[in-house]
Amino acid sequence: MKIIHPLPLNQKNFQPFGKVISFAHLDHYPINQGTTERYHAISEIDVGDGDSKAIISLFRGQPFAIPFTLRLMERHPLGTQTFIPTNNQTSDQYLIVVSKPHLESEVDIVNNLCAFIASNGAGVTYNKGVWHHPLISLNKESDFIVIDRANMQNNCDEIQLSQQVIIDSA
């Protein structure tokens, strides 16, 4: 049995897996005659080559609790995938579980797992091919904006875990 303790989410520790979308972003400037502050280009959207487009969807996720038992991981080799919470009370949290891209075996994926607790309305973009767990809202039903590739054909690999992995608080 493997136990993983989640870290707080920030740009530095999430860097190997993608981008954190939050007002902590450093590149910002006034627009609209000074009435709006633009936190600019926090994340690119890259849905790969071919004829697919990027789309915007909404996800409504049922709540889970920590400790959380991991049963599978998935990845989208052809495109980034972005999650941004919309009904974000400061206290709302969700759990992110990722592993590095370019790994193929369960042993390698499990050995490189990292978990993060996202809060304060922060979103994330998973880089292309980053192994991640599907949405894990914590404690209450939560709504997310999701930006990903329109055509999911050949764009979702899934691996069932035979080893027991538990995400538990530090």
Added chain:
Amino acid sequence: MKIIHPLPLNQKNFQPFGKVISFAHLDHYPINQGTTERYHAISEIDVGDGDSKAIISLFRGQPFAIPFTLRLMERHPLGTQTFIPTNNQTSDQYLIVVSKPHLESEVDIVNNLCAFIASNGAGVTYNKGVWHHPLISLNKESDFIVIDRANMQNNCDEIQLSQQVIIDSA
């Protein structure tokens, strides 16, 4: 002087200008072993041809009040632009002012103005080239996710209005 009364925002009345991003979207289905409901592909992102990418930014908008005096309109000919509120209390509202694309004169733009009140967390995508006013949060500072074209060069036309136009409640 021209006075425009805003309409409630819904997919049907906003159709000439773009898409409304909300949980009223009809195409939804369960994913993630039934733990998430996906409201699918509510809006496409289209940043046009060439070498530009779509990006995600955050906007923090200062508050305005109704009646609101219109001084300018702008359009982005090379790409869609999406606004989705993130700190959405049910009571939060913002004001949308649009006109049809492919209009070039102030008289035509003003004669085709429509205003909408957005609430309940609904977002909007402006189609390519749709004339719109910059962000108008109502009553309190508000945060938005914005998805648009990375390269704004040649992608923002602006027109100053000489005619007085006021958006006022019905």
